[in-house]
Every structure is written in C-alpha cells, then in structure tokens.
Amino acid sequence: MTSLSSFPSLLFTVQRRQPELVAPATPTPHEVKPLSDIDDQEGLRFHIPMFHVYQHKASMEGKDPVKVIRDALSRTLVFYYPFAGRIRERHGRKLVVDCTGEGALFIEADADVTLDQLRGSLQPPFPCSQELLYNVPGSDGIINCPLLLIQVTRFECGGFIFAIRVNHTMVDGSGVKQFVTALTDMAQGAHQPSILPIWQRELLFARNPPQITCNHREYDQQLPINTKDGTIISSYENDMTQRSFFFGPTEIASLRRLVPSHHGHCTRFELITACIWCCRTKALQLAPEDEVRMMCIVNARDRFNPKIPIGYYGNVIAYPAAVTAVKKLCENPFGYAVELIKKVKAEVTEEYVRSVADLMVTKGRPLFTTVGSFIVSNLTRFGFRELDFGWGNALYAGVAKGGVGSGFHGVTFLMDHQNENGEEGVLFPIYLPSNAMERFEKELGDMIGGEWGP
Template identity: 50%
Template sequence: MAEIVFSKTPLVFEVTKQKPTLITPAEPTPYEFKELSEIDNQQRLRFFEPGILFYRSGRPDPVKVIKEALGKALVAYYPLAGRLREKGDGKLVIECNGEGIMFVEADADVTLAQFGEPLIPPFPCTEELQCDTSNSEAFLDYSLLLVQVTRLKCGGFILALKSNHVVADVTGLSQFMHAVAELARGAEFPSIRPVWDRHLLLARNPPRVTRVHPEYDEEMDGTDENIVSFDDVQRKFFFFGATEIGNIRRLLPEHLKSSTTFEILTACIWRSRTIAMQFNPKDEVRFRFLINVRHKLNPPIPTGYYGNVVVTPVAISTTHDIISNPLEYTVELIKNVKRSITEEYVKSVVDFLATKGRPGFHRGACTYYVVDLSRVGLDQWDFGWGNAVYGGPAEVWFGSPSTGFGNYYLAGKNGNGESGILVPMCLPRWAMGRFVEELNRYFSVSELEQPVSLSGSLRTGIAA
C-alpha cells in the first residue's frame, strides 16, 4: 500500500464564460409526462451530481461539436430535455416539453499541463469550470443536465457536467454521454437504444416489504456530532495494487481467499478506520455502499435503461466485534450483505420506499460510506479526440463534519505503472495517524514523491 503525498502548488486562473444557452432536441419530440420509479423518487437523490473530464486535444472547436451532438442525442433521450413536476402525492414526473439542457461555453487562460501530472481531484477553481446551480432551488423548473465546455490555452478542453440524480444514475448518465460521443464521431444513431420503462421499479400491488432495511434508519448514530470538524480533518490518498491486495488475501482463511478485491480492500479499510476513530466499544458501526442491481432482477432490467437502479445496503456490527475479531470477520460481514441483495431484496426496497414516504439514509461518523467508481470508465467518452486524461468526480470526499465523510474508489496507476485502486480518506487529524498504523499491520507504507495516475477501466457500472 502506498500513501500518496501531494505537494501541488496552488493554481489560480481566469475563466471567461459566455451566457448560458439551452440546447433543445435537434428534431421534434413527443410532448408527454413520464413517470419516475420509486428508486428515482428518493428524497436523497434530489441533487445535482457533478463530474469533470479533461481532454488533451479539442480541435476542431469542441464547443461546436459537443453542442451539435447533444442536440442529436436529445432526440432519443428527449425526457432529459424536459422539466420535473411534482404530483399531489409528492412524487415527481417529467414533463417532456423539449425546453432543453443548459450549456455554457467558456475559455480559461491555463494549460492542461498546469493542472499537474497526473490529474487527481480535487481540482482548482472547479466552481468556475462547472455550471452554476446556486439558483437551482427552483428544482421543479430547472434543467436536468448542465454542461460546460471550457477551452484551454494548449488546445485541450474540460467538459464538466451536473446531472439531476433523480433522472439517471452514473451508469445511465454514462450511457447518454456515450451516445453523445458516438454522434460527435459521426454515427447516425446511438448504438444502444434508450429505454424508459420506469414502471419496472414501481411498487407491487399491494406493496410487500419482506426484508429489513436499516440503511433507511434516518436518525444519527450515537457518536458526538463534533467528533469531526472542518478545522481538524486530514485528507490522504492510498494506492492498492495487486501486491497489496495479495498481501491482505494471504491473511484470510482458505474459504475466503476467493473474495473479491472490493470485499477484501473494504474490509481492511473499514476495520482500520473503526480502530482509528476510537468509537465506544458498544457503538454500532456501519458500512454502507452503493451497488448496481440491474442484473439482480428476472427478467433483468433491459439494456438501455438509464434510470436509477442502485441500492445502498449496509453491514452492521459493533466497535468491539470489529476490533476484537480478525479481518475475516469483517470480510464475512460484507460478503453476507452482498449475498442478501437478491431480486426479492430489490423489490422489497422498492415497496419500502413507496410506503415510507421517501425516507433519508442513516448517517453519522460511525457509518463509513463508499461509492466504487473504479470500474465505471467515465474517462472513456471519446468525442473524436480520444479518451479523457481524467474522467470522474471533481471531489472525492462527500459528507459533512457532523455526519462523517464517505469517499469514492477510483481506478489508478502507481509510479511504476501498475494498475490498482486509489482510495481517498478523510479523517480527523488525530485519527489519521492511527489509521495508517493499522494499515501498516498488513503491509509497509511507502510514500511516493509522485502521485498515482488515474487510468481507464471497464464500462461495468457501479458494482461491488
């Protein structure tokens, strides 16, 4: 395991933005109202998910090419050009009125090289590189997708997006943007036909909640809300390649050696974090993660479906049990939760959401939350200039001081070119040292003068 040490010089530059415009479908589209699924309708998905991509080359003008391709793609994906409306029961629908998506053209007096090598978030001046959503309180009458293309002095460009999570998950957004990329390269139609079919994830009649869903326990956990403060947090990156994962795997009993990389790595990190945070031995600790369940249903969710098909299961234990048992105990916890994600589990989640009025998630510093983006391949949107140098979140930590911080897993390479997983971690400063000490029990920590590089990956969507 390599601890990644950053010494980036602060970068300040000026971005000149043109007035926002609306890109409408290039051809007439149906006027109708589209129902959203129960998973789409969750209260916690009512926000704009940001993403950012950096490209080395953008000639001819990427603004013209991408604008035209977006308009063509919106013919097939016309609901994205509509607006959200709220029904009497509080659920959302899309009015497919063709109003369009927001687009901003911009120029920055900076080169791609000035961002450093390799490109790793968080990035400087991201607010200037993305569309402004500060006025999006009018959630029901706002563009569902916002795109900004910023040309750089070197001839490269930055593509920044903010997508309304209610309408699509990361797999669905990536599907749409792959369609845009295909059209930008000269295709007449997207290779994957978009499928709406949100009725597939509506509640049964009558709803039948057949599983327990502790992920929706809305109360805070029992830790002191001030245990993490903005004044005393430390952020670090850790790289885990085949060697590091192999070292952890060798510590497991024979029946667990075939566990997935996600299961092994996450068990190691969750256990080390729990020890480092010094929770009360009786405190309930949780691990929550996002997982794509398109393949769990029978028949499966059809190819081309771009709505939300993700659930957030949770593994639960106590501080005492996590730290007093060997690593295999934590691996088994995660594996057991994954085994429980069956077709019936997904249907029960849908029915639960339909009957409980769109509850929020359990939160708190005792809950460790991960979104695995290491296999999504957001850098593989080729608009005619090759794949992005970086494609993914602009920020790798999420959460708050009172609720604890979650993080993304990203694909990356170390200084030797070895592929692996980049894990960002945000902890109180007093806990970070202990966290590294715990990881040292599995392998020696080496500090790299040069950080890892992010790499391309499979287009498999969120999966654990």
C-alpha cells in the same frame, strides 16, 4: 510507496462564457413521465459531479471540443429528451419529469494553464474545481431545475476537461455511462446512440399493495448523534480535508494476504472496501460500543428475472448495510469485515430491490441512516476513461470529489486509474476531519505494511 494527493496549491484562472440552455435539436414529446420508486428516494436527491480530462490529439487539430460537444448534446437530447425537462413533485413526494424541452445547461470556458501544469493534481481534490464546474446560481436544486449541467473547459495545450453534473434521481452509474456514451457516439458523427434509451420506470414501481419483505438496515430509524460520531461530522465541518489514495497491485496483494483461504475468493472491491471501513473507523476514534454500518452500492440489473432491459438508464441499485459494533470491527481479524461485506452484497436480489420500492412508498421515501454510516460505490467496471469524444481515452474520468451533495461526507467512490508511474489500480477520494486523516493514513500503512507519501 503509494501515491497520495494532498490539497493542490496550483491556482489558475478560468474564463467562462455565460451559461446557456441547449435544447434538443428537433422537437420532442411534451409529456409527464413518473420516476420509479427507487429513483425518487431521498437518498438520491442530489447531483453527481464528474470530470473527464482529455489531452491534445494532433489528428483533431482545428476541432473545437466545445462546439463538438455542444452540438452532440443537442442531438443526444432528441433521444434522451427527459433530460431537457424539469422534475416536479406530486402528492406523497412522488417525483415526475415534465418533459418541457427547455434544455440542459452548458458552459464554455478557457483555462490559462496546460494540463502538464496540473500533473499530479488530476484527481480529487481538483485545484479550482468550482471553476471547472461552475455552480450556476439556482441550478442545483432537485425540483424545477435543469437536470444536466455540462462545462467544457479548454486548456492552453489543446486539452480539455469535460465536466458533467447530473441529477441522481434520473440515473445511476450505469445510466451516466450510457448517457455519456451516447454523447460520444454523436460527437463522433453517429446519427443515433449505439444503445437506444429505454424509459420504462414502471418496472420499478412499488407493488400494490406494497410488501416490505426484507430487512433493510440501511433505512433504520435515525439514532441520536454521538458527539464523537465522525460520519455526520457536524462539529468538524470547518476542519474537513479531502485526499485521494491509490491502490495498485502491490497493495491489493497485501490485503489478500490478510484473508485466510477459508474465506474463499474475495473481489478487489470487497478487499478495498473492508480496508477503508476498518481504517476509517479506527481513525475516527469512535466509542467501542457505537454501531457502525458499511453500505455497498450494488448494481442489481443482472439480479432480475427477466433482466432489466439494455437501454434502461434509471436507478437499479440498492445499498444494503453491514452493521457491527466499533469494538468488533476494530479488534477482529480483517476477514471479519470482508465477510460482512460479502454477505450483504449477496443479499441483493430482485425481491430485495422490490422490497425497497415498497418501503419507499410506505414510509415516505426516507433518507438512508446517516449516523455511523459509510458508503462505497464501485465505478471501476463502467470504463469511464474509455469514453472518447474523438480525442482518445481520458487521463482521468470519475467523480469530481468524495461525499455527496452538500451535507453527507461519508461516501467514497472506487475508480479505475493509472498513476504517474503508469501503474493501473484503484483510486478513491475520502473526506475526514484533518486530525482523523493523519490517523487514517497511518492505519492504511499499518494494514498494508508500507508508508503513504506524496
């Protein structure tokens, strides 16, 4: 039996103080810094919300997490001062950071429950999530808005939730980990971050002249929307549901057995991603001739020569697309989907990323193709649960929800997680129309050979 979260019914009250701007602790340079041509593409112009849940720790008695983290933020922003600025848009939709020193948004809050009362709900969809990360009116734009929003909510048990929302044009998953690591360093008394930040966004500027040298199916021209397409899901907008699923060692082993040995070694990411893609496609009941694409977020830092320097916190990612027909995906053996995913992951090289940057300036920084598309981002390698403000490892650390922004639900994130039985595995949240979610659960059970239950 594998855990599944349905929408939590627990309601509680969160009392918030007025949002405040936390500025760098000492004066910082006032300058304008351009983002890279990977950073400012349309597909990254949204905010990433994340929750980190910490329980009470006896040795921290008398320490207020709000004060500790607020003070750490002020000192961290001295080193990461672009986060205290605001993004402006220039000619050609080019984004730059105006380092004004205005500061990041910070909210102090208290909840009238204990973390124990939330057991089983400490994963997406979180109960009262809008209260745990309050969307300050006018703060969630990309241009001329704060780049960071942090809310620290104390619980009656002495535990707390550190919630952060960050503008994706500034950082990728690796960059978020680096910034929050700096926060934890400063919270524990360090005088500077253990990894000093490096800006150098010119490393990923487009070439002059730009040269699109690779095939980028992820940016194919948008196709007419099939009314049964479940990716935009506009016709289902008021009937969407979100649930989280947990894959432990048993489920991973079941998937491995579905892939013949001649396919070679398959990573856990490839197996889970192929499984979600197949089951989701079947659940959405798309037309057999429809084209579907799976985009895998690939961290390309190690694929550069010389490598991108340690400390660089901008986006160094690509999301190549595996493309096939619904009929082929659903009727071929499982290894077919796995091989498609392995192939596109391997396509990401330094040249591929530079070709993306050149495509951006050539074609007006387009959005990725959304029709028939699903995106999987692997956060399991970043160790978010190990980020320690002084209260130990997090009970949960990862995204606050599936999907991105307000309009595209076809994204999931794989996160390392320990379930209530103490079993280590991978958790992922997924959005689907309600009737499709029921079919998705059944398809998972059929593929893995088990049942999904609460």
